[in-house]
Amino acid sequence: MSTLTKAGIVDYIYERTDKNRAEIKDLVETILEIMKKSVKKDHALLISGFGKFEAYDKRARKGRNPQTTQTITLPPRKVVVFRLSRKFRAELNP
Numbered sequence: 001m002s003t004l005t006k007a008g009i010v011d012y013i014y015e016r017t018d019k020n021r022a023e024i025k026d027l028v029e030t031i032l033e034i035m036k037k038s039v040k041k042d043h044a045l046l047i048s049g050f051g052k053f054e055a056y057d058k059r060a061r062k063g064r065n066p067q068t069t070q071t072i073t074l075p076p077r078k079v080v081v082f083r084l085s086r087k088f089r090a091e092l093n094p
Contacts, residue, residue: 006032009028010024010025013028039053039055043055048085049085049087049088050085051082051083051084051085051088052082052085053082054080054081054082054083055080056078056081057077057078058077058078058079060073060076061073
């Protein structure tokens with residue numbers, strides 16, 4: 001099993017279009033930047049037929065340093081989760 005990377009996406013599009021690699025790389029970068037801004041600003045990004053990215057705040061919580069077993073407080077943070085669309089889930093699990 002291999003992981004598709006940003007470079008892999010650029011290569012995939014490059015092989016199927018007549019655009020040069022630099023144009024495609026800029027386009028992919030722009031799309032990813034739009035996605036990041038959407039999650040930061042709206043805390044959600046919906047891509048029909050694919051899924052939804054949602055950001056939410058996690059509260060501070062107690063944790064433990066596994067090396068010293070010392071109890072520490074983990075600070076609040078933002079977390080992003082991805083939920084598959086029903087259509088895509090049905091394609092993955094026929």
